Ligand SMILES: Cc1ncc(C[n+]2csc(CCOP(=O)(O)OP(=O)(O)O)c2C)c(N)n1
């Protein structure tokens with residue numbers, strides 16, 4: 001240290017301390033309130049792991065069995081808690097293994113900070129061992145990313161990373177840190193980031209737009225709300241419920257919006273989209289005012305845009321200006337955080353009940369119940385259905401479980417039939433549809449919310465995409481409940497092959513291993529159900545278990561999920577069979 | 578909204594950041610929009626960069642894509658403008674054999690009439706520079722091509738808008 005720096009350090013004694021970049025990273029994490037992170041060590045991140053060892057009583061590093069598992073675990077952690085999830089990996093393959101989770105977090109607006117080690121800065125660009133351009137690779141799937149090559153950049157950049165990940169519309173941030181920056185000593189001082197000049201986290205809400213929205217809703221004959229995850233991310237559940245109840249608005253949810261309003265709420269009319277409920281899909285094309293709240297008109301929700309809600313005036317509440325008019329033109333756009341804008345809206349809404357309009361939803365529900373739901377949850381056939389398993393889980397968990405689902409038929413069934421009393425309870429890969437998401441995400445969810453029942457619902461296909469995380473569950477003693485709905489098929493793809501490819505089952509049939517033996521190999525209590533009479537007892541035993549528990553249910557091999565809007569069709573063309 | 582495809586000039590004011598060009602070009606690439614020209618330089622504001630990008634798209638696309646740029650953390654503001662709303666120029670350089678300058682009197686006329694500027698002359702070659710609209714540059718290129726051009730290069734479009742951009746105001750509001 002030269003004398004000048006020495007003096008400077010002294011001058012501000014008490015505020016700065018001379019530490020390595022690696023230690024600074026840990027101190028930044030602690031300053032941001034991080035007490036759990038998920039990751040996997042390797043050469044380029046070893047100095048940080050060395051500090052994690054020293055700080056192990058203050059920050060718990062969970063060794064997953066694959067970096068993809070670390071990213072998804074951090075996502076599960078973030079989704080159930082609303083906090084930033086943190087994942088860490090080494091350079092090269094460690095970093096690239098995170099990418100699927102990062103892409104998933106980007107499209108589902110999940111706050112993550114991913115920290116990757118990088119080769120020493122003098123080696124950058126030399127094709128050094130385990131060098132990959134992870135900043136380049138992750139650019140299109142991150143809200144922000146940055147490479148650090150000097151220790152002195154660490155506090156400011158990490159502070160910015162957390163601020164950007166959690167503020168506004170949340171998303172993943174990746175920070176790549178060269179190994180020499182981890183070793184380098186510097187004068188550390190941490191200040192939280194409160195503002196970034198070029199970034200406006202939350203756009204201002206124009207009171208006039210709220211007024212116009214209220215006016216339209218007050219005069220509507222057939223209003224319909226479709227809400228998304230924005231209600232949950234904005235922690236606007238109470239304001240939302242008050243709006244729905246005051247104006248008597250039927251409210252339907254996108255897959256990521258589920259649980260913001262309890263399933264049993266009389267104004268909750270179900271899920272929209274490809275495998276959503278009959279009534280809200282059909283009536284999207286009959287409503288006169290469509291009120292979209294914190295949702296982004298994904299193509300799985302809208303079906304063919306040319307015949308989507310053309311008759312309706314559209315009001316779009318969103319925090320992200322880029323979502324306005326992106327897919328559906330809004331007659332009125334209300335920018336801002338749902339919590340504030342819905343509170344403003346509430347004041348201006350008239351009381352209403354829309355009884356006749358509600359009756360239309362009930363009538364269509366009755367049709368769906370007769371044609372689909374009854375057979376799903378109370379089947380008369382011999383084989384077990386996915387729906388009756390979910391029904392049993394509802395009964396045993398009393399609708400208080402967080403359901404973490406993977407991707408496929410079981411996911412749609414889980415979302416359709418789970419009862420949610422508590423918000424942030426539907427944790428699933430919506431936008432990316434990432435098979436392999438659920439098992440690691442459930443680990444993160446359970447660790448973030450140890451008092452909650454966390455049940456993972458997974459297909460036999462997706463389960464085998466991150467099955468190695470059973471090792472994490474065992475080592476960390478995470479009491480998650482794992483349900484594999486085994487149809488011996490990549491069921492959702494098989495369903496499409498049946499309906500649209502003349503039953504040519506190309507590479508969708510699976511010869512599965514002994515799942516119970518695998519779980520037992522990890523010392524996880526396991527049970528397999530093949531007959532209906534054993535189902536209730538098995539689910540009960542699982543929910544009552546204090547430890548992790550694996551339940552395999554062998555279900556009908558060739559059941560299909562309905563209702564269904566074939567891709568490219570209109571929401572009006574939703575099929576019941 | 579107007580569905581006509583025409584040139585739009587996108588102006589993006591940004592923080593000076595290494596990865597930003599990558600982020601910006603990825604936004605075009607994902608939407609299979611071809612970049613006609615791209616220029617980046619210092620802007621009128623200290624430490625703020627300006628990208629000037631020309632693309633052939635519809636106004637609806639221009640509006641959406643500008644929002645995507647503004648969504649990027651290090652983008653301060655983005656705008657789109659039609660040709661009519663901007664003053665724009667390109668510039669170009671020609672490298673030509675010096676002999677021609679003396680042997681072909683026609684070339685001297687071409688230079689004079691086109692308002693091109695001779696940047697340098699030496700024994701082997703001379704260099705011409707010309708700024709203007711694309712059609713002026715193209716016509717000069719055609720005229721000179723007859724005599725042989727050793728090298729030709731044309732820059733991307735640079736442009737300023739007729740209307741005021743509120744960006745300076747915005748940044749000073751931030752600083753206060
Ligand atoms: C990583 C990944 N690869 C491929 C797909 C395509 N895909 C969607 S659903 C599905 C089948 C899932 O099978 P399984 O996990 O057994 O669930 P099921 O549909 O049978 O309930 C596939 C292959 C995907 N979503 N994600």
Ligand SMILES: [Mg+2]
Pocket residue numbers: 408459460461485486487488489490491
């Ligand atoms: Mg399956």
